[in-house]
Amino acid sequence: MTPRACIIDCDPGTDDAVALWLALGSPELDIRLVTVAGGNAGLATTTANARAIVALAGRAVPVVAGAAGALLRPFEVAAHVHGKDGLAGVRLPDGPPLAPGLAADAIRDVLRAAPYASVTLVGLGPVTNLALALAAEPALADRVAEIVLMSGAWGEGNITPAAEFNAWNDPEALQILLGLGRPLTMATLDLTSQACVTPGRIAGLAAQGRPGPAAPRGGACWQAALAILRALPPSPRMGDRGYPLHDPCAIAWLVAPLLFAAREGFAEMELAPGPSRGRTVIDRWGRTGRAPNLRLLETLDAEGFFALLAARIAALP
Ligand code: BDR
C-alpha cells in the first residue's frame, strides 16, 4: 500500500499534539509538511509546540509557521482548555528550528510538485493557512485529493452557542475551502463528542506501554500523550461522559475509515456579525436542494478509535 501524502495544518494544542503523534505513528500516512497557525495559543507558542511534538516522534518533517491571525481579524485563543502554553502544562524538549518560509507558500510548493489529486490536506485548527494557499493559486486545487477537517458542528457550538472553535476563529477561510469543489470531509463536534476521554480509556493507553512478551512499548510520545490526557480539564458540555478528543478523529478517518459512518451534506458559513457568526450551517437532509459539498462523519466506533490511538502512540519513540 502506498502511504497517503498529507500536509497537516494545526494549532497545537493538546488534541493537536495527540493527533500529530497518531499521524506520525501511522504507516498509512506520509506526512510531507506540518504548517502552523495561531489558534489554541498565540503563533509563537503553537509553532514551538509543533516543532517539539514532531521532534519527539523522531521525525524530520518540516514545520513552517503561518497565520498569526484570521483573514479578517485576530484569532482568539483557548487557554481555558489548553492552558497558556497550549499543552496543558506538559513540557516537551525543544524541537529544531522552524523551516524557512511561510505556511501558505510551503503548502503551494508541495502541491505544485505533486501529481493530480494526490495530496490530502488536513486541517486541525482555523484553516487560514490552507485558504490563503489555495485562494492565491486556485489552479492548485486539482492536486488536492481530499481535505479533512476537524471543524464545525451541525448542533451546538463549543465557543459560542452557535459555533465551533476552529470554524468560528476563521469562518471566511473555511468558506473558501467549502467552495473549492474538492472532496471535503469534516469531523464536527457532533462526531468528536463520541470520542470522549474517560479514566478507563486513559488506563487503556497506559496499559499499552507496559513491557510485554514482545518488545517493550511506550516511549516519550506515549508518556507525553498520557500526561496531556490526564491534565485536561473536564468538559461541562459533556458532563460525566468525559471530554472530547477532537483532532485525532480527523487523522483516524484517514487511517481507519471503517471506524466511521458518514453521510454527504451541504454546508455554508454564517459570516454576518452577531451571535451566529462562525456557525457551520449544515444541511444533512437535502432541505436546501443544494448539491453536497462535504462528507460528514456521523458516528464513530469509540472503542476502536481509542485502541488505534493507544497502539500507534505506544509504538512511537
Ligand atoms: C477544536 O478547537 C481546538 O481547541 C481543538 O484543538 C480542536 O481543534 C475543537 O473545537
Ligand code: CA
Ligand atoms: Ca486544533
